[in-house]
Amino acid sequence: MAEPERLHVTAPEGDYDIFIEPGLIERIPARVTGIGLGERIIVATNTTLAPLYGERLAATLPNAAVVTMPDGEQYKTLDTVAQLYADFAAAGLDRVGTVIALGGGVVGDTVGFAAATYMRGVRLIQMPTTLLSMVDSSVGGKVGVDLPQGKNLVGAFKQPDAVLVDPAVLATLPEREWRCGMAETIKHGFLNDPQLLELASYRQGFSGPDDAVQLVRRAIQVKIRVVEADPYEHGVRATLNLGHTFGHAIERVSHYSWLHGEAVAVGLVAAARLSYKIGLCDSDLPGQVEEIVRATGLPTRFGDLDPQAIYDAMATDKKWQSGKSRFILLRSIGQPEIVSGVDPVAVLDVLTSLR
Ligand SMILES: NC(=O)c1ccc[n+]([C@@H]2O[C@H](COP(=O)([O-])OP(=O)(O)OC[C@H]3O[C@@H](n4cnc5c(N)ncnc54)[C@H](O)[C@@H]3O)[C@@H](O)[C@H]2O)c1
Ligand SMILES: [Zn+2]
Numbered sequence: 567m568a569e570p571e572r573l574h575v576t577a578p579e580g581d582y583d584i585f586i587e588p589g590l591i592e593r594i595p596a597r598v599t600g601i602g603l604g605e606r607i608i609v610a611t612n613t614t615l616a617p618l619y620g621e622r623l624a625a626t627l628p629n630a631a632v633v634t635m636p637d638g639e640q641y642k643t644l645d646t647v648a649q650l651y652a653d654f655a656a657a658g659l660d661r662v663g664t665v666i667a668l669g670g671g672v673v674g675d676t677v678g679f680a681a682a683t684y685m686r687g688v689r690l691i692q693m694p695t696t697l698l699s700m701v702d703s704s705v706g707g708k709v710g711v712d713l714p715q716g717k718n719l720v721g722a723f724k725q726p727d728a729v730l731v732d733p734a735v736l737a738t739l740p741e742r743e744w745r746c747g748m749a750e751t752i753k754h755g756f757l758n759d760p761q762l763l764e765l766a767s768y769r770q771g772f773s774g775p776d777d778a779v780q781l782v783r784r785a786i787q788v789k790i791r792v793v794e795a796d797p798y799e800h801g802v803r804a805t806l807n808l809g810h811t812f813g814h815a816i817e818r819v820s821h822y823s824w825l826h827g828e829a830v831a832v833g834l835v836a837a838a839r840l841s842y843k844i845g846l847c848d849s850d851l852p853g854q855v856e857e858i859v860r861a862t863g864l865p866t867r868f869g870d871l872d873p874q875a876i877y878d879a880m881a882t883d884k885k886w887q888s889g890k891s892r893f894i895l896l897r898s899i900g901q902p903e904i905v906s907g908v909d910p911v912a913v914l915d916v917l918t919s920l921r
Contacts, residue, residue, distance in 0.1 A: 570597055571783055575790050577707060577725045578797050584705065584786060586779055590732040591623050591693070601728060602689055603628055606663035608654055610677040612637040615669050615695060619735060623668060623693070630666075631657040635676060642676050642712050644720065650680040664689040664727070670696035670743075671703035675718075678709030682724035692726040695735045697747020698827065701754065701785035704729050706793040706803075723798065731786075733778035746827025748862040751781065753808050753834060754788035756855065760899050762788070767861040805902040808894040809833030811886075812917075815879035819871050831864035832920060839916045841895040844908060851896060866920075873917035877910070 570587030585598060595603055607630040611620040614637045624630040633653040635646050659665070665688055667677035674692055681690040692704035710721020736744070748766065755762035762784040765777070789806070796803040813833030817824050838855035841847040859866050868876070886892050891913065892906045 571779060573783070573786060573790060575705065575729075576794050579707075579723070579725045580727075582726055582728055584729040584731060584790075586731040586733065586783055586786075588732060588734040588779065590730055591619060591735065592626060594623070594626060594730065595628075598728060598730065601691060602662065602664045605629070606657070606659050607631075608633050608657055608659050608663065608665045609668055610635070610650065610653075610665055610673070610680070611668040612673055615673070618738060619695065620668055623666070633657060635673065637672075639672055639712070642672050644711055644713075646676055647680045647683075647711060650677060651684055654680070654684055659684070659688065661685040661688060664691060666691045666693050666730075668693045668695060669699070670694065671699045674699050674703050675709050675721075676711055678724055678726075679711055679720070679722060682709055682722045687724070690724055690726045692729045694729070694731060696739055696743055697736060697782070698743070698750050699747075700731050700733070700782050701747065702750045702789060702806075704731075705786060705789045707797070731782060733782055736778060742825065743827075745863050746825050746830075749809075749827035749830045749834070749859075749864055751785045752858055752862060753806075753830065754785045755858075756834065756896060756899055757805055757808055757902050758788040758791060758900060759784055763858055763899070766858050804904055805894050808896070808902055809837050811880055811883055811893055812836040812876070814883060815876045816868050816871065818879045819875045820868075824868075828865055829868075831859050831862070832866060832868050834859055835866045836916055836920055837893065837895055839919060840893060840908065840913060841897070843912045843916055844895070844905070846895050846903065846905070847897055851898065854899065855896075868920055870921070873914060873921065876917055877914055880913075 570585045573584040575582050607627050609620050609624045610633045613634050616634045620632045624632045665681040667674045681688050694700040694704040707723045707725040709724045710718050713719040752766050765781045809830045813830035816829035835856050838852040842852050856866050890906055891908050895903050895905050897903055
């Protein structure tokens with residue numbers, strides 16, 4: 567059998583590899599070395615994924631126990647982390663053991679934070695199961711939880727010992743979640759890989775696992791390039807927020823009836839329009855971006871949400887340093903730029919054009 571695709575990531579606290587292979591979940595001991603198979607292993611997942619994949623994964627590993635958290639962003643909390651600590655202890659996890667975070671970004675962030683802090687940190691393997699977590703959240707070392715005061719307000723940098731990506735598990739992902747992952751995937755294309763955008767119209771039932779490997783690999787490579795250049799988000803890593811200033815505001819104003827990826831999709835269109843409006847890019851770009859977003863089946867308009875309310879929600883974004891607007895915009899596809907102090911009238915005009 568061919569070797570799995572293997573990508574290397576250089577990080578300040580230690581390098582790691584990302585393995586990509588359809589069916590990997592069935593054969594980890596044969597494929598992945600150096601993950602402490604002799605020690606206690608905790609497969610930490612949620613109640614949806616435990617019966618689908620968690621039990622099966624644990625059965626292939628010696629000395630593994632399954633620990634679950636409830637399913638949903640509302641459980642990405644310190645209470646859940648406390649419960650995970652208790653479950654880790656009850657399952658006999660000590661400081662030489664390994665935690666495998668099996669799930670989407672919610673599991674990856676919450677379990678990752680628990681693994682970063684339990685006994686001052688145990689080994690962590692990320693096993694992402696959503697498209698979003700494969701191409702985005704499992705790579706780069708950010709882990710954490712939400713507070714009642716806001717999302718992702720508590721966290722740490724915890725580099726995984728490995729990231730194991732089995733694109734075959736995407737077969738059971740709900741279609742709406744697939745599209746949300748596509749929003750981040752095409753975002754990576756706009757930032758750094760125009761060729762990735764040619765894969766954008768692939769649907770979930772694409773022609774086969776090889777195509778999924780291609781799509782996921784190219785999107786991960788963009789994330790790797792960015793986090794290697796700026797591991798702690800002092801500069802270029804902020805460009806990963808393309809479409810997100812608008813997106814977060816749309817999510818909030820919709821009271822989270824819009825999913826993150828759907829809101830980011832409209833945010834990408836908005837960022838392209840704003841780029842043109844302030845003279846940063848040429849006139850073709852907004853149409854190109856909109857066409858690619860539409861081809862994935864994602865929304866390009868926010869409909870009946872109020873543009874002024876979206877603007878007001880943006881103005882309280884934690885990334886607008888000292889009240890000054892800050893956007894990730896595009897000079898062209900593959901050339902993002904961080905722009906501060908954009909004229910509010912231009913921003914409102916763009917929002918009004920997207921109803
Ligand atoms: N750490 C980072 O750098 C980073 C980056 C981006 C996003 N995030 C975080 O990621 C989270 C969102 O992650 P997400 O979009 O993966 O959502 P999610 O983890 O909530 O997963 C979405 C849903 O799909 C289900 N699911 C997951 N895999 C499945 C599969 N293979 N088959 C069937 N169902 C499956 C989950 O149980 C869940 O109900 C947010 O909390 C966000 O803040 C973190
Ligand atoms: Zn995002």
